[in-house]
Amino acid sequence: MNKPIRPTPINATTCLALAAAAMLFTGCHTIGPGTVPRDRSDYSTSIGDSWKRQTLLNIVKLRYVDPPIFVDVGQIVAGYSLQTSLTAGGTISTEKAIQGNYLNASGSAIYTDRPTITYVPLTGNKFIRGLMTPLTPESVFFTIQSGWPADSVLMASVASINGLKNQETSIAGVNHPDPDFLRVLQLLRKIQLSGAMSMRVQVDPQKNQTTLLTVRGTDVPPEIAECGREVRRLLRLDPDAQEFKLVFGSMPANNQEVAVITRSMMQQMATMASQVEVPPEDVSQGRASPGWDTGAGNTNAVRLIQIKCSKTKPADAFVTVDYRNHWFWIDDRDLKSKRVFSFMMMLFTLADTGEKEGLPLITIPAQ
Numbered sequence: 001m002n003k004p005i006r007p008t009p010i011n012a013t014t015c016l017a018l019a020a021a022a023m024l025f026t027g028c029h030t031i032g033p034g035t036v037p038r039d040r041s042d043y044s045t046s047i048g049d050s051w052k053r054q055t056l057l058n059i060v061k062l063r064y065v066d067p068p069i070f071v072d073v074g075q076i077v078a079g080y081s082l083q084t085s086l087t088a089g090g091t092i093s094t095e096k097a098i099q100g101n102y103l104n105a106s107g108s109a110i111y112t113d114r115p116t117i118t119y120v121p122l123t124g125n126k127f128i129r130g131l132m133t134p135l136t137p138e139s140v141f142f143t144i145q146s147g148w149p150a151d152s153v154l155m156a157s158v159a160s161i162n163g164l165k166n167q168e169t170s171i172a173g174v175n176h177p178d179p180d181f182l183r184v185l186q187l188l189r190k191i192q193l194s195g196a197m198s199m200r201v202q203v204d205p206q207k208n209q210t211t212l213l214t215v216r217g218t219d220v221p222p223e224i225a226e227c228g229r230e231v232r233r234l235l236r237l238d239p240d241a242q243e244f245k246l247v248f249g250s251m252p253a254n255n256q257e258v259a260v261i262t263r264s265m266m267q268q269m270a271t272m273a274s275q276v277e278v279p280p281e282d283v284s285q286g287r288a289s290p291g292w293d294t295g296a297g298n299t300n301a302v303r304l305i306q307i308k309c310s311k312t313k314p315a316d317a318f319v320t321v322d323y324r325n326h327w328f329w330i331d332d333r334d335l336k337s338k339r340v341f342s343f344m345m346m347l348f349t350l351a352d353t354g355e356k357e358g359l360p361l362i363t364i365p366a367q
Contacts, residue, residue, distance in 0.1 A: 039078055047073055052319040055269075055345055059307065060321065060328045062273035064288050068266075070122035070131075077116040130265065135347065137246050137260040138199075138211045145199045148343060150192045151185040156268055156304060156340060157347065159261040162235040163251050167302055169274040174292050176301050180234050187227045187234075191215060194224045200243070211246040213258055218242075268344055276328065277309040305337045306330070 050073075058068035122130060140157050144150045159166050164181040167174060191197045196216040203209050217228045217240075232239050238255045249259040263271070275292040282288040292303060313327050314320060318338050320329035330337050 035078070043076060043078075049319075051345065052341075053321050055341075056307070056319050056328065056330070057321040057323060059269050059273050060276055060323050062270050063276045063278060063291065064282070064324070068131075068269070070127075072120045072122060074118040074120040075116075076118075078113070130348070132264050132266055134248070134264045134267075135262040137248050137262055139347075140260070140262055141199055141211070141213060141246060143343075143347075144188075144192060144197075149189060150197075151189040152304075152340060153343065154185050154188070155302060156271070156343065157263050159263050159267070160250060162237075162259050164234070167271070169271045169292075174274055174290075174301070182302070184231060184234050187231045190227050191224060191231070194220060196220045196224050196228065199246075212243045213246050214243050216242060265344075265348060268347070272305050272307070272340075272344070275303055275305055276307040279309065279326065282324075305340045306334055307337070 054070065058070065061068055135157055140153060144153050154161070155166065159168070161181065161184060164178045164184060165175075166181055167177040169175075188197065198214045200212045200214060201209055202212055215228050215231065217225055220228070229239065231237070232241075235258065236252075236255060237244060237258070241256050244256055244258045247253075247257055247259050248262065250261055252259040273291075274289070278288045278291070283290060292301065308314070308329055308331065310327050310329070311325075313322075314329045314331075316332050317329040318332040318334070319341070320327055330341060332338070
């Protein structure tokens with residue numbers, strides 16, 4: 001009479017092996033912390049690249065008298081989930097009739113990445129504040145104070161200083177700058193490099209703030225002192241004054257004021273748009289407005305930025321966009337153009353004079 005087969009329990013070693021397999025399969029930690037370094041870098045890079053392309057596209061569109069459209073990234077919600085399951089079982093028999101031991105296991109895993117991105121078009125009052133309102137003189141000169149080159153900053157963001165006019169752009173072409181304006185920019189750059197130019201904010205008892213521009217004429221090298229005297233003469237400033245009140249306006253009220261008319265972001269973009277290379281037939285046929293090249297023979301003409309145009313996509317570009325069956329781009333080796341373009345993008349953060357809103361929110365739930 002055959003004895004009944006009685007399976008024995010799985011031994012301790014096998015149990016430990018099954019437990020270890022389950023832990024490896026399902027994981028002993030959350031996936032959230034590991035996503036932070038990757039997501040923060042990837043989303044930052046993607047937002048930055050899209051911002052550059054959007055800005056360049058709108059500059060090119062202005063050359064074609066096509067209204068610019070800006071869309072901000074309002075919110076990013078990146079949701080991750082990981083669901084796992086594991087089942088295992090087996091028998092071990094000591095009977096010779098059983099041909100070996102048996103073990104079975106099965107498992108499943110579901111990984112989900114579901115980002116949700118919201119976009120906010122720049123319209124209405126926010127559009128007016130952000131693009132049409134001139135920058136404050138203080139923000140422009142504090143940018144110089146922070147180390148940006150005075151000549152490039154003023155050439156890009158200022159329309160006039162004490163009546164000396166900068167280069168202007170219109171649909172008819174380019175009006176070239178006053179030679180004395182260009183000379184003032186050169187002198188201010190030399191003074192800036194010497195450390196003899198600075199900013200100071202003065203607050204009176206009524207809590208009113210006054211921004212003062214300091215141009216030292218003493219305790220500086222002789223050549224810098226001469227630059228300061230020439231700046232005072234060209235701007236019709238008090239030759240003995242060290243500090244000058246910075247105001248917004250076309251002309252100063254006295255010889256101790258520096259009156260500045262600043263440009264809006266839209267005006268700066270239009271200035272750059274005039275310097276975009278376009279197919280000659282687009283200008284001759286009236287598709288694109290006349291640009292900087294129409295008066296490039298003038299010795300006072302100044303090119304701020306080089307935005308190239310080609311039929312094929314460039315291989316080495318800092319930023320590139322496709323528009324009207326052409327590629328428009330900035331060469332990655334053109335440091336001057338890259339600096340001007342990056343400076344203009346930085347000024348977007350100074351342009352909004354309204355109530356500050358929250359930054360784009362990135363929410364990353366992980367399950």
